[in-house]
Amino acid sequence: MKKKGGESDKTVVVKALIHCDGCSDKISRCLSSLEGVENIEIDRENNKVIVKGEVVKDPLKVLERLKKKYSKNVELISPIPKPEKPKEEEKKDEPEIITVMLKMYIYCDGCENDIKRIIKKMEGVLSVELDKENSQVTVKGTMEKDKLVAYVKKRLKKHAEIIEEEDDNREENEIGDNGQEPENTCCRPPQYPAQCIYPNQTFSDENPFACSIM
Numbered sequence: 209m210k211k212k213g214g215e216s217d218k219t220v221v222v223k224a225l226i227h228c229d230g231c232s233d234k235i236s237r238c239l240s241s242l243e244g245v246e247n248i249e250i251d252r253e254n255n256k257v258i259v260k261g262e263v264v265k266d267p268l269k270v271l272e273r274l275k276k277k278y279s280k281n282v283e284l285i286s287p288i289p290k291p292e293k294p295k296e297e298e299k300k301d302e303p304e305i306i307t308v309m310l311k312m313y314i315y316c317d318g319c320e321n322d323i324k325r326i327i328k329k330m331e332g333v334l335s336v337e338l339d340k341e342n343s344q345v346t347v348k349g350t351m352e353k354d355k356l357v358a359y360v361k362k363r364l365k366k367h368a369e370i371i372e373e374e375d376d377n378r379e380e381n382e383i384g385d386n387g388q389e390p391e392n393t394c395c396r397p398p399q400y401p402a403q404c405i406y407p408n409q410t411f412s413d414e415n416p417f418a419c420s421i422m
Contacts, residue, residue, distance in 0.1 A: 209316040218261065218287075219258050219264065220270045220284075220287070221257070221258055221287060222257045222259070222270060222271060222283065222284055222286075223255055223257075223282065224255060224278065224282040224283075225255055226250060226252045226257075227392070229277075234251060235274065236250065238274065239259060239270065239273060242263060243263070244269075245260075245261045245270075246261030247259070257274070262289075267286075268284070303332070306349070306351075306353070307347070307348050307360050308347045308353050308356055309345070309346050309347075309370065310345040310347065310357070310360065310368045310369065310371065311343060311344060311369045312344070312345050312366055312368045314338060314343055314345075320338050323345060323366075324336045324338065326364055327347060327359075327360065328347070329375070330351060330356065330359050332349045332352075333348075333349040333356075334350075335347070336348075345368075355369055357369070357370060358422035
């Protein structure tokens with residue numbers, strides 16, 4: 209007796225090509241050994257296989273068994289499984305892209321080609337630019353500075369050193385902490401007070417270069 213509303217009332221319907229009685233027997237044999245299968249009905253006219261039982265809880269098992277034992281050209285009609293929610297990928301911190309300037313002696317075009325080719329092979333290196341006149345190599349990527357220098361010395365057998373960028377703090381020194389220019393502290397000579405005014409002087413008619421006090 210079938211339970212009302214029970215799992216035995218539900219079915220799994222699979223579409224498969226069924227040509228003859230031999231095909232029907234083969235389907236019945238491969239599904240009957242599957243755990244949870246209680247009844248198998250084969251609709252040869254409509255190319256359908258109807259399975260009942262506890263296996264309905266996992267219809268993909270029926271589909272996988274038929275694909276493995278019968279034919280790969282089978283399709284699950286009912287019930288259609290709900291798509292699994294994609295797992296949220298953990299957000300990984302993207303490595304910071306840095307620029308490293310190396311001082312290296314570049315003698316010829318051959319050296320230039322070797323430097324570019326070998327440094328680009330290092331993991332994390334994105335681009336390599338050379339300034340032959342100034343003997344500088346600019347490397348951009350996510351690599352570590354110290355490992356880059358060690359890699360160059362090992363692979364290229366060349367001396368390399370990092371060119372540190374000098375911090376220009378002149379503007380910060382010229383501007384105060386409050387964002388205003390510092391006041392001019394230059395000292396000016398004090399004005400003479402009123403008590404230091406010299407008395408009135410007049411020139412002498414006899415000697416214009418001499419002074420007489422009235």
